[in-house]
Amino acid sequence: MLRVAVPNKGSLSEAASEMLTEAGYRQRRDSRELVMMDPDNDVEFFFLRPRDIAVYVGKGTLDVGITGRDLFLDAQVEAEELLSLGFAVSTFRFAGPVGEFSNVQQLQGRRLATSYDGLLQSYLTERGVDAKVVRLDGAVESSVRLGVADAIADVVETGSTLKAAGMEIFGEPILRSEAVLIGRKGEVPTGLEVLIRRLRGVIVAREFVMMDYDIRKELVEQAAALTPGLESPTVSPLRDSEWVAVRSMVSRTQTNRIMDELYDLGARAILVSTIHACRI
Ligand SMILES: Nc1ncnc2c1ncn2[C@@H]1O[C@H](COP(=O)(O)OP(=O)(O)OP(=O)(O)O)[C@@H](O)[C@H]1O
Ligand SMILES: O=P(O)(O)OC[C@H]1O[C@H](OP(=O)(O)OP(=O)(O)O)[C@H](O)[C@@H]1O
Numbered sequence: 001m002l003r004v005a006v007p008n009k010g011s012l013s014e015a016a017s018e019m020l021t022e023a024g025y026r027q028r029r030d031s032r033e034l035v036m037m038d039p040d041n042d043v044e045f046f047f048l049r050p051r052d053i054a055v056y057v058g059k060g061t062l063d064v065g066i067t068g069r070d071l072f073l074d075a076q077v078e079a080e081e082l083l084s085l086g087f088a089v090s091t092f093r094f095a096g097p098v099g100e101f102s103n104v105q106q107l108q109g110r111r112l113a114t115s116y117d118g119l120l121q122s123y124l125t126e127r128g129v130d131a132k133v134v135r136l137d138g139a140v141e142s143s144v145r146l147g148v149a150d151a152i153a154d155v156v157e158t159g160s161t162l163k164a165a166g167m168e169i170f171g172e173p174i175l176r177s178e179a180v181l182i183g184r185k186g187e188v189p190t191g192l193e194v195l196i197r198r199l200r201g202v203i204v205a206r207e208f209v210m211m212d213y214d215i216r217k218e219l220v221e222q223a224a225a226l227t228p229g230l231e232s233p234t235v236s237p238l239r240d241s242e243w244v245a246v247r248s249m250v251s252r253t254q255t256n257r258i259m260d261e262l263y264d265l266g267a268r269a270i271l272v273s274t275i276h277a278c279r280i
């Protein structure tokens, strides 16, 4: 039975369970459940703190787990990223009081607060910056105002938390993070390939839409260049032999631009539908 670690709390938890549900796995109904069997799929789910998931997977106690890339790298364990999952997208960055810092070298000898001390320390060491790292559990943005640090390294999404604390980002991003599936290096336990294929299916179904349209036969090459699909668009004959029907997967974010360009080219009856599930 494949043993899978899933975040039990925080910003990863709901999205991770939602993705597993879409992938056809059973998920808990009560947030207090710690373990859940899914006998139909031969998988056992363990609901754990996202920070601890890398530790369990690293030690081999559990086969795979979903966590944040930042949390995984911070844990510094023997595991590897198997798949990026496309949610909990954030950047890990330096920030300080407005106007005070502009680069990492200025952190020499200063105090830096973070919840990701492992990650931060190795970044600083690689760059030869000797700063004092102050480990805090959360609400790191308040640490400068409260006098325990001069600057911080923290998760930034919209930047509104930083702004509210009178801080601004500086320096290059330390890391681009998102939710990831991690596993033991070189090990492929039974059921893992199916899990990965199913999760990929969910990611693709979220990322793409299906586009259908009719176009005059002589314009099909130009239209296909706008909608090349993953392999090649499906072109089917219509009763009117001057026209063909085209079907192709299109990136969700490009949908309206492509519809406009197809319409300008002469395509009509352009229909967009969501992909419920897929195997690519
Ligand atoms: N605002 C956010 N936007 C996107 N991702 C975020 C955000 N805040 C945290 N994350 C990501 O979520 C993960 C942290 O999850 P975790 O559950 O430890 O923290 P949390 O959501 O802040 O919960 P807690 O309140 O327990 O600290 C990290 O991978 C981090 O990059
Ligand atoms: O850039 P933003 O969109 O403002 O989001 C980033 C904030 O979100 C997370 O905090 P969270 O709410 O999880 O609190 P915590 O720091 O106590 O974990 C993160 O630690 C940042 O503080």
Ligand SMILES: [Mg+2]
Binding pocket: 138
């Ligand atoms: Mg947090």
